[in-house]
Amino acid sequence: MTDGNLLTDHPALYEARFPDPDRLAGRWAEDCLRRHGAGPRVLDMGCGTGRDAARLHRAGRTVTGADLSEAMLAHARTHHPGPAYIRADLRGFDLRELGGAAFDAVVCLDSSLLYCHTNDQLDGFLGSCRRALAPGGLLVAEMRNGAYFLGRTDLLDRPSGNTFAWQGVAHRSTTTLTVDRTAQLLRRTRVWTRDDGSPPVAQHSAWRLLFPHELRHFLTAHGFEVLELHDGPGPRTEPPWRDGRLPGTATDADRLHLVARLHTH
Numbered sequence: 235m236t237d238g239n240l241l242t243d244h245p246a247l248y249e250a251r252f253p254d255p256d257r258l259a260g261r262w263a264e265d266c267l268r269r270h271g272a273g274p275r276v277l278d279m280g281c282g283t284g285r286d287a288a289r290l291h292r293a294g295r296t297v298t299g300a301d302l303s304e305a306m307l308a309h310a311r312t313h314h315p316g317p318a319y320i321r322a323d324l325r326g327f328d329l330r331e332l333g334g335a336a337f338d339a340v341v342c343l344d345s346s347l348l349y350c351h352t353n354d355q356l357d358g359f360l361g362s363c364r365r366a367l368a369p370g371g372l373l374v375a376e377m378r379n380g381a382y383f384l385g386r387t388d389l390l391d392r393p394s395g396n397t398f399a400w401q402g403v404a405h406r407s408t409t410t411l412t413v414d415r416t417a418q419l420l421r422r423t424r425v426w427t428r429d430d431g432s433p434p435v436a437q438h439s440a441w442r443l444l445f446p447h448e449l450r451h452f453l454t455a456h457g458f459e460v461l462e463l464h465d466g467p468g469p470r471t472e473p474p475w476r477d478g479r480l481p482g483t484a485t486d487a488d489r490l491h492l493v494a495r496l497h498t499h
């Protein structure tokens with residue numbers, strides 16, 4: 235068995251495994267930006283394959299997509315053109331070469347924010363957003379909800395399987411989620427097997443288990459006002475968000491949706 239990150243190394247496989255044909259995530263982000271009157275310049279942090287950045291570009295925004303993975307960035311430039319794509323680490327970035335306060339909004343989708351595992355990394359992300367944003371700029375994020383795991387084990391400790399075909403090869407993944415209470419992380423082990431004779435690949439990922447009030451506290455400390463913080467509807471909820479559906483107020487279900495505004499002074 236080898237270690238690796240099959241999905242970030244193979245962005246087309248990522249899109250095949252997690253299809254979003256209606257571009258729900260990008261449309262939801264655009265809806266948040268529009269409802270709160272954001273200006274046109276958007277930074278998509280953890281942009282991955284670039285499909286959400288490109289959706290925002292098509293909505294008329296001037297978009298920069300940023301990711302740590304060169305493979306993702308190369309895929310984004312080829313398959314989802316329009317935005318500028320740059321390499322940056324969301325746990326601490328300095329985009330002053332693009333000009334100070336260069337953005338009207340930072341978007342951070344599909345739990346990318348939760349790659350900030352420690353409090354210092356969360357401070358790094360929010361401090362960087364603050365430097366990148368114009369006064370009154372927005373932060374729009376969508377992620378797992380740490381509070382969901384309080385008293386619920388339905389997603390934990392038992393392997394779940396998935397099989398799909400990609401380029402004529404059957405790909406099987408077995409995924410197990412566990413809670414690391416000391417590190418306050420949700421850890422995922424995913425083992426991929428393919429029917430082409432290649433050895434299994436084990437992939438290890440982790441996300442911060444961030445609680446809604448904890449997130450509020452971080453945001454306030456970094457000069458943001460929380461405008462929305464709720465568990466849906468959103469692009470990855472059941473039922474999913476649809477055009478015109480307004481945000482809820484609870485923070486109980488498994489996804490969190492955030493809109494925050496940087497204070498103007």
Ligand SMILES: C[S@@+](CC[C@H](N)C(=O)[O-])C[C@H]1O[C@@H](n2cnc3c(N)ncnc32)[C@H](O)[C@@H]1O
Nearest residue numbers: 280281282301302303306322323324343344349
């Ligand atoms: C789950 S994908 C989300 C992709 C995209 N936002 C979406 O919703 O389809 C997470 C992305 O975050 C990127 N990533 C992981 N750690 C990162 C970091 N420290 N800084 C920037 N990007 C990171 C990965 O390379 C991957 O492309």
